Amino acid sequence: ARALMPGPVVLAPTMGALHDGHARLLGAARTLAGPRGSVIVSIFVNPLQFGPNEDLDRYPRTLDADLAMCAREGADLVFAPAAAEIYPGGPPEVSVDPGPAGQRFEGEFRPGFFGGVLTVVLKLLHLTRPAVAVFGQKDAQQLTLVRRMVTDLNLDVVIEPVPTVRDADGLATSSRNRYLSAADRAVALALPRALLAGQAAADGGADAVLAAARAVLRAQPALAVDYVALVDPGTFGPAGTGSALLVAAARAGTTRLIDNLALVLPAEGAGDAAHH
Numbered sequence: 001a002r003a004l005m006p007g008p009v010v011l012a013p014t015m016g017a018l019h020d021g022h023a024r025l026l027g028a029a030r031t032l033a034g035p036r037g038s039v040i041v042s043i044f045v046n047p048l049q050f051g052p053n054e055d056l057d058r059y060p061r062t063l064d065a066d067l068a069m070c071a072r073e074g075a076d077l078v079f080a081p082a083a084a085e086i087y088p089g090g091p092p093e094v095s096v097d098p099g100p101a102g103q104r105f106e107g108e109f110r111p112g113f114f115g116g117v118l119t120v121v122l123k124l125l126h127l128t129r130p131a132v133a134v135f136g137q138k139d140a141q142q143l144t145l146v147r148r149m150v151t152d153l154n155l156d157v158v159i160e161p162v163p164t165v166r167d168a169d170g171l172a173t174s175s176r177n178r179y180l181s182a183a184d185r186a187v188a189l190a191l192p193r194a195l196l197a198g199q200a201a202a203d204g205g206a207d208a209v210l211a212a213a214r215a216v217l218r219a220q221p222a223l224a225v226d227y228v229a230l231v232d233p234g235t236f237g238p239a240g241t242g243s244a245l246l247v248a249a250a251r252a253g254t255t256r257l258i259d260n261l262a263l264v265l266p267a268e269g270a271g272d273a274a275h276h
């Protein structure tokens with residue numbers, strides 16, 4: 001079927017409850033596909049990536065509004081299967097092991113999460129056979145692990161990252177933001193503020209970045225911080241010098257949020273020099 005397509009097939013995998021960040025994801029997919037290619041949007045709330053105490057049952061489902069956005073953004077096909085179509089025999093016996101990078105950060109706070117994500121992404125890639133698949137940079141560790149899966153398992157697909165979209169107050173768009181009360185949201189804003197403070201301190205080196213971010217978080221004790229760390233974007237191991245990601249996760253009320261910003265760490269010693 002692929003050979004009959006006049007242009008590339010681009011897949012945008014989602015769990016629905018589409019927001020402005022998804023609009024950008026679908027817009028990027030449309031651009032990559034070009035006028036002769038095809039954009040497929042998958043909408044599937046994947047039970048395999050939710051822990052027993054997580055929000056699978058209350059995860060927002062807004063299919064009519066999602067279909068309207070897909071049409072608006074020029075999608076050619078929406079694939080919205082039922083759980084029984086993707087997992088006819090229940091959870092699969094064979095699944096993808098996300099490896100060591102899947103155990104850190106999100107993987108530590110959400111055991112089984114990345115195994116569930118990578119397994120469904122692999123299935124969606126096989127079911128739709130895209131040349132390109134787009135993933136948002138807000139879920140940075142997911143993006144890193146998808147790329148690692150593509151490399152390690154020799155998948156024939158190009159992964160394209162799409163920048164995070166922020167609301168006017170700085171909060172990264174997320175389907176879970178709709179859980180936030182106005183008071184929770186005010187608390188949650190310390191997360192992007194902390195990342196910006198860290199990013200602004202990058203010339204001072206890793207310690208300065210983390211100190212600046214932590215100072216902002218300490219000033220908002222109602223925000224329960226799971227982690228704040230500097231990582232190598234390619235591995236989610238410890239950051240060296242050069243390109244790094246400042247990643248953080250925190251809970252405002254009962255809503256868990258993640259966010260990240262890219263920055264460049266100076267070579268050893270350069271941080272000190274910047275202060276003279």
Ligand code: PAF
Nearest residue numbers: 013014015046117120139
């Ligand atoms: O990022 C998401 O929405 C999900 O993790 C994904 C990639 C669609 C897999 O279920």
